[in-house]
Amino acid sequence: MTDSRSILFVEDDPTLRGVISAALRNKGHTVFERDSAEEALDSMERVVSPALIILDVDLPGTNGIDLCKRWVAMQQKTAPILFLTASDDVDTLKACMAAGGDDFTIKSSPISQILERVGYWLERRGRMLSDKRRQAILDQVEEFAVVQAEAQEQDKSFQAMVSALGAGLRLSFSTLPDQFGSTIAEKLYLLGYVTGAASKAANDRLDLKIRFLDFLRACLLETQTLSRSDAARMVANLGQLYSVRSFRQAMSAGARFWNDAILGGGAPESLADLRSRLPGLDDE
């Protein structure tokens, strides 16, 4: 007989499983923890009759989606399945629902949200999704896929902007030695200032951050005064110094700064003139 508060939780990571299981137990639920599809299959056949199954997508061996399909095929899916996924990748979400899943939630969601989803399904007392409702959710996921594809197109435009800005910065930087006869330390300081002024907070767009660091390395090598290893070390230091939260904002700020402070005022006439346009640049 099904216990209306019992949950089968299949997740191979002991930390995540431990956090969520402890929270569920503190709310009065009975939690059967399993760390593989094979253990979960065995439990459903012989021991457990849960009111809800929380199922990790990315299990070792047989993954969660294949386990769900197997339960459906064997007519052993006797409770709703709430998939737990590491990402909101559309194909994964579609696969979860198409396999017979009833819901999904992202692992990085606040624990309160995960518990809310669990509470919702337990209140339904084992009632699973109808085929019609499952299809409606699949349609919503398809709509999300369209929105995501549009965002990716915008991202390409943004990356083109980054490349253009990078080319402009590179050109400007490579002409600095001739214009000002400044030392390499000053040039690096200037480059660091421009990028640093643009990077104030952490960043989810690490791929772009890495590309930008690649660009900085190219800038440094173009000065022909640093060896490859020194340039790589310098870039590594920059990468650690500048923890960029919003790369898009950072690049926009950097572009504005460069245009307003450097190019907007016409070509600087001297290093002193350049310094005067860089607020906060001290004379160390």
Added chain:
Amino acid sequence: MTGHNTDRQPLPYGPAEAALFDEEIVREVVQFIGDDTYRRLLGEFTQGLPQKLDTLEVLVGNPDFPDDAAMRVAHQLKGAAQALGLPRLAHSMSTLASFRDISPNPDAVSLALAELRETMGLLLRLPPQPEPRGVP
């Protein structure tokens, strides 16, 4: 029933380690699982971290990188770090996971691993947590 009063409980880290933790997440998790359980899970996680990072470094050094095995470890550690409110570690794991899409250069990989080692070093210097279950 959560039943845990977190207002009077100190966080499981000091000011020196604050940058490693997301206070809001830690407080929420402690509210739901209790301070002792949080500390125990954190202790178990940090004790197992060196071995997992060794595994990850071997995988990252393989010619097949970024392959499924490396991505799996990176995603698992990222999920655990997020669950415990360790954003800096989760961030480093995101970096490694992002390499699947962008064909990283060796400097970027070295930088990510160096950041990861530094974060792990800081975590291992945390005040001792309660012994994990099963340890005599």
